[in-house]
Amino acid sequence: MAEPLLQEAPPSTQWHCDPVLRAGNTNCGGCGMSIGFNFLDRAIRSRKVQLVIPACCGIVTPGQFPRSAYGVPVVASCFASAAAVATGLAHVAHMNGEATRVVCWAGDGGTYDIGMATLSAAAERDEDVLYVCYDNEIYGNTGGQRSSATPLGAVTSTTPRGKTLMKKDIVAIMAAHRVPYAATVSLAHPEDAVRKFARALDLGGFRFLHILSPCPTGWKSEPAQGIELIRLAVRAGLFAVYEVEDGRRVTIDVEPDLSDEALESYFAQQGRFGSGRVDFSRARAEIRANWTELRARARTETTP
Amino acid sequence: MTVELLSANHAAAMAATLAGRANRRARGFGGGVYPITPQTECIELLCKQEFDKGSIVRVESEHSAMAVCIGVSLGGARSFTASSSNGLAYMTENVYAASFYRLPVVMMAVNRTLGPPWNIWVDHGDTLLLRDAGWIQLYCEDNQEVLDSILLAYRVAEDSRVLVPAMVCQDAFVLSHTMMQTDVPAQELVDRYLPPLELPHRVTDKAVTIGGLDFPRETEVHRKQHEEALARVEAVYAEAQDEFERVFGRRPADPVVPYRMEGAKLALVSMGTTASTVRVVVDAARERGLAVGALRVRMYRPFPAESLRRALAGCERIGVLDRDISLGLGGVLWSELATVAPPGALLQNYMIGLGGGDIRPQHVEAVLADLAKRERAGKPEIVEVG
Numbered sequence: 182m183a184e185p186l187l188q189e190a191p192p193s194t195q196w197h198c199d200p201v202l203r204a205g206n207t208n209c210g211g212c213g214m215s216i217g218f219n220f221l222d223r224a225i226r227s228r229k230v231q232l233v234i235p236a237c238c239g240i241v242t243p244g245q246f247p248r249s250a251y252g253v254p255v256v257a258s259c260f261a262s263a264a265a266v267a268t269g270l271a272h273v274a275h276m277n278g279e280a281t282r283v284v285c286w287a288g289d290g291g292t293y294d295i296g297m298a299t300l301s302a303a304a305e306r307d308e309d310v311l312y313v314c315y316d317n318e319i320y321g322n323t324g325g326q327r328s329s330a331t332p333l334g335a336v337t338s339t340t341p342r343g344k345t346l347m348k349k350d351i352v353a354i355m356a357a358h359r360v361p362y363a364a365t366v367s368l369a370h371p372e373d374a375v376r377k378f379a380r381a382l383d384l385g386g387f388r389f390l391h392i393l394s395p396c397p398t399g400w401k402s403e404p405a406q407g408i409e410l411i412r413l414a415v416r417a418g419l420f421a422v423y424e425v426e427d428g429r430r431v432t433i434d435v436e437p438d439l440s441d442e443a444l445e446s447y448f449a450q451q452g453r454f455g456s457g458r459v460d461f462s463r464a465r466a467e468i469r470a471n472w473t474e475l476r477a478r479a480r481t482e483t484t485p
Numbered sequence: 486m487t488v489e490l491l492s493a494n495h496a497a498a499m500a501a502t503l504a505g506r507a508n509r510r511a512r513g514f515g516g517g518v519y520p521i522t523p524q525t526e527c528i529e530l531l532c533k534q535e536f537d538k539g540s541i542v543r544v545e546s547e548h549s550a551m552a553v554c555i556g557v558s559l560g561g562a563r564s565f566t567a568s569s570s571n572g573l574a575y576m577t578e579n580v581y582a583a584s585f586y587r588l589p590v591v592m593m594a595v596n597r598t599l600g601p602p603w604n605i606w607v608d609h610g611d612t613l614l615l616r617d618a619g620w621i622q623l624y625c626e627d628n629q630e631v632l633d634s635i636l637l638a639y640r641v642a643e644d645s646r647v648l649v650p651a652m653v654c655q656d657a658f659v660l661s662h663t664m665m666q667t668d669v670p671a672q673e674l675v676d677r678y679l680p681p682l683e684l685p686h687r688v689t690d691k692a693v694t695i696g697g698l699d700f701p702r703e704t705e706v707h708r709k710q711h712e713e714a715l716a717r718v719e720a721v722y723a724e725a726q727d728e729f730e731r732v733f734g735r736r737p738a739d740p741v742v743p744y745r746m747e748g749a750k751l752a753l754v755s756m757g758t759t760a761s762t763v764r765v766v767v768d769a770a771r772e773r774g775l776a777v778g779a780l781r782v783r784m785y786r787p788f789p790a791e792s793l794r795r796a797l798a799g800c801e802r803i804g805v806l807d808r809d810i811s812l813g814l815g816g817v818l819w820s821e822l823a824t825v826a827p828p829g830a831l832l833q834n835y836m837i838g839l840g841g842g843d844i845r846p847q848h849v850e851a852v853l854a855d856l857a858k859r860e861r862a863g864k865p866e867i868v869e870v871g
Contacts, residue, residue, distance in 0.1 A: 199692060229690055231688055233556075240697060240698070241698060243694040243697050243698070244697075244698065245697075245698045245699070245700055245703070246694075246697050246698055246699050246700075246703045247693070249692060249693055249694035249697065251692060251694055252692050253692055254688050254689065254690065254691055254692055254693060254694075254695075255692075255693070255694040255695065255697070256556075256559055256688060256694075256695050256696060257694060257695065257696035257697050258552065258555070258582070258696070259552065259578050259579055259582050261548060261578075262548065262549065262552035262555075262578075262579060262582075264549075265517065265544060265548075265549035265552030265553050265556065266552045266553070266555050266556040266559070267556060268517070268542055268544075268552075268553050268556055269515060269517070269542070269552070269553040269554065269555060269556020269557035269558070269559070269560060269564070270556040270557075270559060270560045270688060271556075272515050272540040272542065272553075272556070272557060272560075272562075273512055273513060273515065273556070273557055273560025273561065273562045274560065275540075276512075276513045276515075276538050276539070276540060276562070277512055277513065277538075298545055298546060298549075299545070299546075299548070299549050299552070301545070302544060302545035302546075302549060306542070306543075
């Protein structure tokens with residue numbers, strides 16, 4: 182598996198005067214959202230971007246009114262409403278002949294749970310919106326409660342004995358809307374990530390990106406280990422790095438080794454999985470089944 | 486100007502269309518729409534309209550309908566939606582948001598009973614649920630008033646001294662599905678009446694966060710600014726009435742509409758179409774020599790306290806006819822009228838026509854008879870008419 186570095190990616194200051202995420206933001210050290218913003222920043226270049234961020238950690242990020250640690254205009258929307266507010270902004274930009282790219286940036290709570298109906302409807306209408314979900318697998322802003330993105334075995338403040346259910350397959354759900362582009366983004370694979378952000382910014386219609394986003398506070402993990410955790414999740418096949426065009430053409434971007442060693446290491450480095458709380462054989466069986474299904478889709482759906 | 490036979494739903498759609506087209510010279514027009522009885526015909530007609538620069542988004546819920554209006558408005562365009570009853574209840578979070586963002590969204594609300602059990606008939610409880618949301622609220626009595634109020638609402642809401650959203654309310658079926666002769670103004674007149682919208686805080690390329698984090702200090706200031714803007718509404722409204730008369734040749738009604746209040750010792754206060762029935766009863770009572778008049782509260786928010794205080798100055802007995810109930814208290818209008826009634830006046834609450842019960846003259850006659858003879862004010866009463 183190639184492990185590309187950021188050397189080829191241009192520094193953000195070369196393209197616009199302020200990065201998307203400026204100094205003075207309130208994010209925790211090791212927050213995956215910060216890294217995601219840096220990738221978005223590298224992909225933006227000269228494009229004009231408006232962000233819509235529903236209730237989530239990302240709305241605490243800019244700090245207290247009237248300051249803003251974001252280097253682009255941001256609308257902080259109600260929890261369930263990002264995709265609908267973005268719809269309105271995108272329609273006005275369109276009717277005024279503006280090339281502005283409207284981007285929703287939402288957590289898993291605002292995407293998988295409370296924002297699901299709004300998101301699904303915007304996707305069905307094929308709105309000209311890029312929707313990015315940074316998924317830390319909990320309600321992080323409220324102190325770490327389970328969401329429908331919380332994985333099997335994870336201890337949260339509302340699943341004290343570990344979650345007994347699987348997480349939703351959000352990219353499959355979005356791809357089933359036959360949107361032009363739906364992809365997962367690995368924070369450990371910057372070239373692939375920046376390419377996907379750039380692709381998603383350029384395409385018209387509804388695009389969806391899913392980032393597995395480490396949350397040291399909620400995952401009970403070392404802030405410096407975030408990228409390594411994502412690398413392990415990708416290797417173990419727990420987080421599949423792939424993309425779906427028009428809801429049908431599936432491309433696998435990074436091959437996992439599906440090793441037990443990677444999976445065990447992923448679980449062992451996070452306090453949220455406790456000791457022995459994860460049903461390892463069930464997790465492994467799920468991963469195998471998911472990959473069988475994904476490979477079948479990648480094979481059959483590329484065949485004319 | 487052409488006179489057409491229109492329901493209030495269609496009158497509202499025509500007003501929104503004209504207002505929307507008038508902003509083609511600026512950043513255009515849009516909104517999210519979602520059907521609910523008895524508002525549906527309004528958005529159906531709106532969806533049939535052609536706009537040079539406009540876009541109506543058919544969304545999946547009222548919550549998103551208002552969210553799209555918020556996006557459209559933040560983009561600097563004129564926006565409109567319509568809803569009713571449980572739709573308004575579901576929309577509530579974004580109703581507040583539109584107002585806290587200080588956006589001049591205009592919404593037509595058809596007043597309908599909240600459920601379950603499901604009841605599609607008129608009751609003011611749905612929009613009164615939103616009385617604290619920082620919107621302008623206007624309650625209408627006929628279809629022309631609905632059309633005119635929507636145009637006027639844009640003029641007031643978009644004024645740089647105001648910049649709050651406005652809700653134009655009308656009674657389910659009594660107006661929404663009743664056809665009346667309605668003057669539909671020509672586009673060039675509406676163009677003249679509604680200047681292109683220039684929203685000072687619209688989203689541009691400037692790196693600001695709109696709707697981010699407030700601490701108590703910031704919220705105190707934001708609420709104070711909002712309250713001051715609402716305090717300016719009555720004056721801006723008066724200017725908008727003057728300009729309306731200049732452009733269209735008719736004058737929209739005042740925030741408080743008096744009827745035969747000269748020398749009145751008794752007054753019946755109501756909102757919406759209840760006032761039409763009350764007028765018939767007042768006429769008959771005046772024939773009998775009773776010094777009674779009526780007030781219709783057309784502008785409910787901001788609450789026109791001074792106008793009401795002046796109008797009620799000489800009254801000894803005041804009956805408030807609420808088509809709503811704040812469960813555990815009584816009528817909503819009554820509870821607020823108590824703050825402006827003359828000291829010592831007898832103030833009695835009658836909750837009448839709840840759930841769409843047909844308020845007939847004999848019901849109001851009975852209310853007036855009770856008001857005239859009672860020795861002191863009692864608890865709020867539910868008058869059964871159903």
